[in-house]
Amino acid sequence: MWRGNAYPAALLMAGMVLYGLWVSVSMTSPADYHELLTDDVFLESLAVSSYVAIVSTIIALIIGVILARILSRTRLAALLAIPLFIPHLGAAYLAILYLSDVPVIGPHEGNYFSVMLTYLYKEIPFVFFYLLPVVRRLDSRYQELGIMLGLSPVRRFWHARGVFLLVPILEAGFILLAFISFAYEIPALLGVTYPKLLGVYAFDLYTQGDLSDQPLAFAMSVVLTGGLFLLLVLMTGLTRPLATKISRGRSE
Amino acid sequence: MKKKVISFLALGTLLAGCGTPDATPEPKNVLGTSYQTIEKEAEKSTVRMYMWGGDEGINAYIDEYVAPRLKKEHNITLERVPIETADIIQKLRAEKQAGKEKGVIDVVWINGDNFLNAKKDDLLYGEITKVLPNMKYVDAAAQSSDSGTKTESLEAAWGKVQYTLHYDAADVKSPPTDLKALKSWVKENPGRFTYPEVTDFTGNAFVRHVMYGVESNATLKDPKADFKKTWAYLNEIKPYLWKKGKTYPKTLAQLDQLYANGDVDFTMGFNERRAEQEVKSGTFPKQTRPIVLKDGSIASTHFLSVPFNAPNPKGALVTINTLLSPEAQLKKYDATYWGDGTSLDLSTLESSEQKQFADVPAASSTPKPSVFEGKVRTELDPSVFEMIRKEWPSRVAR
Numbered sequence: 035m036w037r038g039n040a041y042p043a044a045l046l047m048a049g050m051v052l053y054g055l056w057v058s059v060s061m062t063s064p065a066d067y068h069e070l071l072t073d074d075v076f077l078e079s080l081a082v083s084s085y086v087a088i089v090s091t092i093i094a095l096i097i098g099v100i101l102a103r104i105l106s107r108t109r110l111a112a113l114l115a116i117p118l119f120i121p122h123l124g125a126a127y128l129a130i131l132y133l134s135d136v137p138v139i140g141p142h143e144g145n146y147f148s149v150m151l152t153y154l155y156k157e158i159p160f161v162f163f164y165l166l167p168v169v170r171r172l173d174s175r176y177q178e179l180g181i182m183l184g185l186s187p188v189r190r191f192w193h194a195r196g197v198f199l200l201v202p203i204l205e206a207g208f209i210l211l212a213f214i215s216f217a218y219e220i221p222a223l224l225g226v227t228y229p230k231l232l233g234v235y236a237f238d239l240y241t242q243g244d245l246s247d248q249p250l251a252f253a254m255s256v257v258l259t260g261g262l263f264l265l266l267v268l269m270t271g272l273t274r275p276l277a278t279k280i281s282r283g284r285s286e
Numbered sequence: 287m288k289k290k291v292i293s294f295l296a297l298g299t300l301l302a303g304c305g306t307p308d309a310t311p312e313p314k315n316v317l318g319t320s321y322q323t324i325e326k327e328a329e330k331s332t333v334r335m336y337m338w339g340g341d342e343g344i345n346a347y348i349d350e351y352v353a354p355r356l357k358k359e360h361n362i363t364l365e366r367v368p369i370e371t372a373d374i375i376q377k378l379r380a381e382k383q384a385g386k387e388k389g390v391i392d393v394v395w396i397n398g399d400n401f402l403n404a405k406k407d408d409l410l411y412g413e414i415t416k417v418l419p420n421m422k423y424v425d426a427a428a429q430s431s432d433s434g435t436k437t438e439s440l441e442a443a444w445g446k447v448q449y450t451l452h453y454d455a456a457d458v459k460s461p462p463t464d465l466k467a468l469k470s471w472v473k474e475n476p477g478r479f480t481y482p483e484v485t486d487f488t489g490n491a492f493v494r495h496v497m498y499g500v501e502s503n504a505t506l507k508d509p510k511a512d513f514k515k516t517w518a519y520l521n522e523i524k525p526y527l528w529k530k531g532k533t534y535p536k537t538l539a540q541l542d543q544l545y546a547n548g549d550v551d552f553t554m555g556f557n558e559r560r561a562e563q564e565v566k567s568g569t570f571p572k573q574t575r576p577i578v579l580k581d582g583s584i585a586s587t588h589f590l591s592v593p594f595n596a597p598n599p600k601g602a603l604v605t606i607n608t609l610l611s612p613e614a615q616l617k618k619y620d621a622t623y624w625g626d627g628t629s630l631d632l633s634t635l636e637s638s639e640q641k642q643f644a645d646v647p648a649a650s651s652t653p654k655p656s657v658f659e660g661k662v663r664t665e666l667d668p669s670v671f672e673m674i675r676k677e678w679p680s681r682v683a684r
Contacts, residue, residue: 212359
């Protein structure tokens with residue numbers, strides 16, 4: 035485990051986010067937020083983006099965890115590294131190339147299946163490699179202890195594996211959710227004209243025409259950053275007691 | 287504590303890198319000097335021209351004709367940088383805000399909204415056309431306004447084109463000649479027609495052509511009016527469009543791609559000659575033919591300008607002047623490379639030069655000049671562009 039000084043990196047990241055947030059807030063007025071939150075085009079975009087982000091994240095987590103369990107001690111793990119080297123833009127072009135003639139799941143369908151499939155292709159390996167170190171360190175003796183104590187299979191799984199996996203899974207899930215709900219390349223190439231995903235809609239608002247809609251794009255980034263921050267606080271707040279217990283060596 | 291101090295220092299060093307100004311900028315008085323001096327001092331310099339790069343013919347014109355000529359005549363090295371014009375404006379705005387007085391862009395290809403934004407935010411160099419000798423050839427009407435915005439010498443008219451639809455005559459036996467007939471054709475041939483979404487320059491213009499066809503003159507003059515008939519027309523054809531109107535090509539390049547693949551039977555765009563090169567290279571179907579709708583064709587002028595922080599304004603001015611010369615305009619008009627309408631007033635040229643323009647052959651995909659008689663429309667108010675972008679998503683695409 036790396037034990038270097040994390041302050042410079044943390045400061046830099048926090049500085050960038052806070053500066054960006056400050057610029058966005060200073061470019062907007064309360065009226066912009068009102069306009070944004072009553073704008074049907076935005077609300078529909080928010081709904082469909084949430085749908086795409088949540089579905090992609092959950093499926094990526096489930097498959098990623100299962101693969102990590104099955105493949106953690108095999109050489110096949112290296113194969114999963116391949117999609118990591120393909121940029122999201124490249125993955126979107128692959129989807130255009132191979133999915134264009136497939137009905138229902140092809141690009142430019144209102145159900146956004148091709149977008150979600152492309153995210154899965156990219157994010158399952160991410161989840162896999164994020165969880166691999168944790169899965170490899172799972173101690174099978176907890177499992178044996180559970181059997182000895184006569185726990186039910188569900189409780190055995192929870193105490194031997196679940197508690198150790200929960201926090202990293204939530205972390206990976208949060209990263210994916212935050213990324214997918216606002217990313218640009220994949221929905222820009224594979225999405226439909228209406229409703230657009232948030233990243234594409236924000237970019238349009240920011241660059242279009244006489245630039246009079248720019249405040250709305252800034253308001254959107256403030257609203258989303260705020261929402262994701264709340265989620266993060268909620269998540270760490272709920273899992274902290276558990277994390278503390280684990281580090282003390284108890285899970286009850 | 288020590289750790290915290292070090293990290294603050296590290297952050298400070300990083301941020302300091304962002305604000306350091308570059309070398310001293312060129313003095314602003316370049317426009318006060320004579321063209322002869324500018325021409326001489328521009329020798330051996332490098333000019334970076336930032337321009338939309340989505341058309342192979344246009345790129346070839348710059349790389350294979352203009353760049354060698356500038357090298358030969360002025361020893362100027364021309365570098366073409368392909369980039370969306372809106373991104374150039376964003377970049378210049380950011381540089382203006384950051385106080386960056388020496389940028390990287392010398393020449394920009396610009397018009398419409400982008401010019402309006404650049405003018406509003408003071409992103410252009412100044413009254414450049416006043417020092418360019420070749421401005422004497424440029425058509426005064428085309429030069430005076432850019433999509434309804436006064437140019438005020440900030441940019442020089444480079445080309446003038448007409449909006450034209452193109453179709454594949456192998457598939458379309460009786461082509462529609464006005465919007466009403468187009469609507470019937472679309473309904474009878476579902477999935478074979480579409481237009482780019484209105485964030486695209488060409489898609490937005492298609493909607494403006496519908497406006498010219500279905501709205502009254504009073505409505506057209508009032509950007510605040512409710513363009514009910516336009517939205518009704520677009521909604522009426524929507525279920526019969528490509529992909530049942532659930533999605534639209536995001537850009538003209540995507541529509542051209544669909545047309546080239548035979549997925550749709552029509553494409554469209556500013557520049558009546560734009561299909562010639564594509565047909566010749568085998569990209570577009572052989573039997574590509576033009577339609578100029580009876581409801582009108584909007585004329586559009588595109589321009590060249592110099593950003594406020596151009597590192598080589600002298601080289602930029604020499605480049606623009608060269609691009610406005612009758613020879614360069616003739617080469618541009620010829621469909622070998624580009625086939626772009628000239629911005630020059632041909633009556634100011636010598637008769638031998640006029641004849642050269644008249645002798646440029648037109649392919650069967652290009653409408654005869656007489657077809658435009660009585661159909662040329664001026665551009666609508668710039669606020670209409672914005673209104674379309676705002677309204678179309680909820681009133682049509684939704």
